[in-house]
Amino acid sequence: MASFGKLDKDLNLQVYENVEELSNSLAEHVAQLSASAVKDRGAFTVVLSGGSLIKTLGKLCEPPYLHTVDWGNWHVFWVDERVVKKDHPDSNYKLAYDGFLSKVPIPSEKVYAINDTLSAQGAAEDYEFGLKQLVKTGILAMADTNDYPRFDLLLMGMGPDGHCASLFPNHPLVHVKEKWVASITDSPKPPPERITFTLPVIQTAANIFFVANGEGKAEMVAKVFGEELPFGQLPSQSARPTNGKLIWFADKGAASKL
Numbered sequence: 728m729a730s731f732g733k734l735d736k737d738l739n740l741q742v743y744e745n746v747e748e749l750s751n752s753l754a755e756h757v758a759q760l761s762a763s764a765v766k767d768r769g770a771f772t773v774v775l776s777g778g779s780l781i782k783t784l785g786k787l788c789e790p791p792y793l794h795t796v797d798w799g800n801w802h803v804f805w806v807d808e809r810v811v812k813k814d815h816p817d818s819n820y821k822l823a824y825d826g827f828l829s830k831v832p833i834p835s836e837k838v839y840a841i842n843d844t845l846s847a848q849g850a851a852e853d854y855e856f857g858l859k860q861l862v863k864t865g866i867l868a869m870a871d872t873n874d875y876p877r878f879d880l881l882l883m884g885m886g887p888d889g890h891c892a893s894l895f896p897n898h899p900l901v902h903v904k905e906k907w908v909a910s911i912t913d914s915p916k917p918p919p920e921r922i923t924f925t926l927p928v929i930q931t932a933a934n935i936f937f938v939a940n941g942e943g944k945a946e947m948v949a950k951v952f953g954e955e956l957p958f959g960q961l962p963s964q965s966a967r968p969t970n971g972k973l974i975w976f977a978d979k980g981a982a983s984k985l
């Protein structure tokens with residue numbers, strides 16, 4: 728891992744020589760969080776993004792993690808989803824299933840995909856309702872300090888424009904506070920119809936791991952670690968836990984403009 732001195736310490740940025748090293752470290756960090764959540768609460772609530780993140784989870788599907796992680800107690804959610812059928816090439820569920828979920832023994836009833844028969848608004852409301860039911864069962868924790876759920880881990884990617892989840896720079900959705908899950912029908916990145924966790928839910932997470940690899944992300948990584956911008960102008964900068972832990976995992980390419 729390369730050293731960025733003060734940046735490492737203050738901003739929790741971990742820079743790796745290549746994606747292979749990044750993926751190894753990511754797997755170890757995820758496995759440790761999983762073990763402590765299952766020990767404490769008997770469940771690990773982990774939230775996936777789509778995009779390039781999924782490939783970096785590959786090491787978790789291999790020994791030793793394949794055999795040592797308590798997959799039976801994982802509960803898997805999506806921080807955002809495109810409103811398409813589950814077998815559509817744009818589906819974040821399909822991407823995660825093909826690249827990760829089909830390779831590890833997580834019980835299918837603990838994988839919470841969106842209802843792909845509904846409109847964007849319907850799917851967002853339905854997903855939020857489902858989360859509230861899981862709070863009632865005790866699987867999903869609520870925060871002590873606000874009225875949002877507190878997921879154990881959010882695994883986040885960042886687009887080259889600085890968006891995360893389906894929260895795009897300066898889009899009005901970045902200011903939504905009254906919902907846990909919101910819909911968008913004018914996403915600047917296709918497909919236009921999506922659902923997304925709102926920023927307060929993201930900020931309430933116990934842990935957020937952001938993953939960025941490749942030079943295409945370098946400019947935005949530098950911006951995220953640059954001056955503090957007004958809330959929502961750069962969602963990947965605003966998406967920081969208010970009472971949790973944030974780690975950025977970057978390869979040398981993504982960190983090349985720091």
Ligand SMILES: O=C1O[C@H](COP(=O)(O)O)[C@@H](O)[C@H](O)[C@H]1O
Nearest residue numbers: 776777778779780884885886892
């Ligand atoms: O559209 C999306 O893009 C972001 C970033 O994707 P990447 O391929 O540039 O890493 C992703 O995190 C999000 O889940 C997805 O819906």
